[in-house]
Amino acid sequence: MxxxxxxxxxxxxxxxxxxxxxxxxxxxxxxxxxxxxxxxxxxxxxxxxxxxxxxxxxxxxxxxxxxxxxxxxxxxxxxxxxxxxxxxxxxxxxxxxxxxxxxxxxxxxxxxxxxxxxxxxxxxxxxxxxxxxxxxxxxxxxxxxxxxxxxxxxxxxxxxxxxxxxxSGDERKKYVEDLKNALSDKPLCEDCKVRFEKNPLRVLDCKIDGDKFGDVVNMKDYxxxxxxxxxxxxxxxxxxxxxxxxxxxxxxxxxxxxxxxxxxxxxxxxxxxxxxxxxxxxxxxxxxxxxxxxxxxxxxxxxxxxxxxxxxxxVEDLAEPKSVDAFIFPIGKKAEQASILVSTILRSAGISCDLNHLNKNLKSAFKLIERINAKNIIIIGDEELKNNSVTIKNQETKTEEKVSFDKIVDYFEK
Known part of the structure; x- marks a missing residue:
């Protein structure tokens, strides 16, 4: 792998x-x-x-x-x-x-x-x-x-x-000279021996010996x-x-x-x-x-x-838990086509939703609904198709309501 x-x-x-x-x-x-x-x-x-x-x-x-x-x-x-x-x-x-x-x-x-x-x-x-x-x-x-x-x-x-x-300037030259004198009797790592010659200020940033330089000259004085x-x-x-x-x-x-x-x-x-x-x-x-x-x-x-x-x-979580406004569950082939139409209507209105992509039955789909934290379940079956409506189950209130196709967006917006 x-x-x-x-x-x-x-x-x-x-x-x-x-x-x-x-x-x-x-x-x-x-x-x-x-x-x-x-x-x-x-x-x-x-x-x-x-x-x-x-x-x-x-x-x-x-x-x-x-x-x-x-x-x-x-x-x-x-x-x-x-x-x-x-x-x-x-x-x-x-x-x-x-x-x-x-x-x-x-x-x-x-x-x-x-x-x-x-x-x-x-x-x-x-x-x-x-x-x-x-x-x-x-x-x-x-x-x-x-x-x-x-x-x-x-x-x-x-x-x-x-x-x-x-x-900076002339004051920096004087500081670097005094710094090198102060560091000359300090034990330096191999990297700092190179820095000492080419850029002594880099020695102060050493991750190995940095705690040994507390008594070196103070830059503020220059x-x-x-x-x-x-x-x-x-x-x-x-x-x-x-x-x-x-x-x-x-x-x-x-x-x-x-x-x-x-x-x-x-x-x-x-x-x-x-x-x-x-x-x-x-x-x-x-x-x-x-x-x-x-x-x-x-x-x-x-x-x-x-x-x-x-x-x-x-500290507290920075991001809210992932959730969607609705999970659309169709029953039957005609309902599957209708679920695509409903999802398009909802998403166009800024309402998040997901579909039953794995073709699970309703009992098996509940695990998926719980995992994606769906706030509502939209059921589309033969009866709903006959009446041009859907059944919406609110997962928080545990209530359900029949809603006509042309009122689905109104239901979520209210």
């Missing part, structure tokens, strides 16, 4: 309904914030991710699914959504001033070759938010508050916001006056709207394109185990320019929807 690849899951039944409901909740919130939905290809040029995400990141160096097409071009299944979005902004010339600010979001499958574990798969569904054109701190505050509102709207309330501000004022304004505004933040000096995120504010929203839900980070994001003001476009500031975040569904196992 052929089985699904390791690190992938089948989504069906209740989980599928919850995923659909989750997307609906998120889309409704995105409408409130005036965002527009986009979609990019599942695979892109390998060079896009090398340039945007960073060749020394775990994503690019270890986790990408890459392949060569028939003309020898190097391609990759997308491991994240920001780089493809920037490519789209440039290719479609969305960066012209009259289009700004661009406020966009997406849903889609992402692919990373990681060790599968609770809440982390090699193919996962990601929701992402991207804002281009504004470098104002109010945009950072709105983006972070949006991420918190989404999680709370779907029932995840035990949250904390971890935040940091990445130093911020310029302008950056410090902006960071203070972000923290004050978030506190004003009820979001208290933990300033985390080790928070750098795992991608090279981040600049300025970075944040993660963590859940304390026991179902997530060690994987407590629900979503993460921040500023990437240089990415558009680094990929060949003009200098355009940008901020955003992303969240894996499967991890959300995992956390939701401890």
């Amino acid at each position: 052929i089985t699904k690849p390791r690190g992938t899951v089948d989504i069906l039944g209740k989980k599928m309904r919850e995923l659909v409901a989750l997307k609906l909740i998120i889309r409704n919130i995105m409408d409130l914030y005036n965002f527009e939905e986009i979609e990019t290809p599942i695979f892109e040029s390998l060079d896009l991710f090398k340039r945007a995400v960073g060749e020394e990141t775990d994503i690019v160096s270890k986790e990408m699914f890459t392949f060569e097409d028939k003309k020898g071009r190097q391609l990759a299944l997308r491991p994240e959504g920001t780089a493809p979005t920037v490519r789209m902004v440039l290719e479609e010339r969305l960066f012209i001033p009259e289009n700004l600010p661009l406020k966009m979001f997406y849903f889609g499958p992402m692919f990373r070759y990681e060790r599968p574990q609770n809440g982390r798969q090699r193919q996962f569904t990601q929701f992402g938010v991207e804002v281009y054109g504004s470098n104002e701190y109010v945009t950072d505050v709105e983006t972070i508050s949006l991420s918190v509102e989404i999680l709370k709207a779907i029932g995840i309330t035990d949250l904390s916001c971890h935040i940091n501000y990445l130093v 911020l310029s006056v302008e950056d410090q004022e902006k960071f203070d304004a972000i923290l004050a505004s978030l506190k004003q709207i009820g979001i208290d933040c933990v300033v985390d000096k080790l928070l750098v995120r795992g991608l090279d394109y981040y600049t300025g504010v970075v944040f993660e929203i963590k859940s304390h839900d026991k179902n997530l185990g060690a994987q407590s980070t629900m979503l993460g994001g921040g500023r990437y003001n240089k990415l558009v320019e680094e990929l060949g476009g003009p200098s355009i500031p940008a901020v955003g975040f992303a969240i894996g929807l499967e991890r959300v569904l995992l956390a939701l196992e401890s």
Whole structure:
């Protein structure tokens, strides 16, 4: 028997309904914030991710699914959504001033070759938010508050916001120099020995030794006056709207394109185990320019929807149980033709129904009726055909009523 690849899951039944409901909740919130939905290809040029995400990141160096097409071009299944979005902004010339600010979001499958574990798969569904054109701190505050509102709207309330501000410019050079001095006597894993030489900030994001760096130099002490004022304004505004933040000096995120504010929203839900980070994001003001476009500031975040569904196992069901308004049960060949007509009439009026596809007798059909949670049974027999009517049995009230063909829709609408 052929089985699904390791690190992938089948989504069906209740989980599928919850995923659909989750997307609906998120889309409704995105409408409130005036965002527009986009979609990019599942695979892109390998060079896009090398340039945007960073060749020394775990994503690019270890986790990408890459392949060569028939003309020898190097391609990759997308491991994240920001780089493809920037490519789209440039290719479609969305960066012209009259289009700004661009406020966009997406849903889609992402692919990373990681060790599968609770809440982390090699193919996962990601929701992402991207804002281009504004470098104002109010945009950072709105983006972070949006991420918190989404999680709370779907029932995840035990949250904390971890935040940091990445130093830049000449101050960054001084910080990196002092950081390397502070790390020089630390025991580093093999990967971090490479990161230490090429991008020391990546060391702080180490999944093996990250807890050993609590005494390293604090990035906050190296911020310029302008950056410090902006960071203070972000923290004050978030506190004003009820979001208290933990300033985390080790928070750098795992991608090279981040600049300025970075944040993660963590859940304390026991179902997530060690994987407590629900979503993460921040500023990437240089990415558009680094990929060949003009200098355009940008901020955003992303969240894996499967991890959300995992956390939701401890709260109320996100989706209502599956049900249909009616199950149509014909008795006889002529009644079968009539059942097709009745189902067409009902569905055209927005009333859900199903037919006796397996040609079961009424006793056997009751198990099916119970499984699909049918609210009514519509019986069509010889007597009903003679009178151009149907018998409708209400499964909740246990009552039945004779209804003429031309009044069936009225019966359900009332």
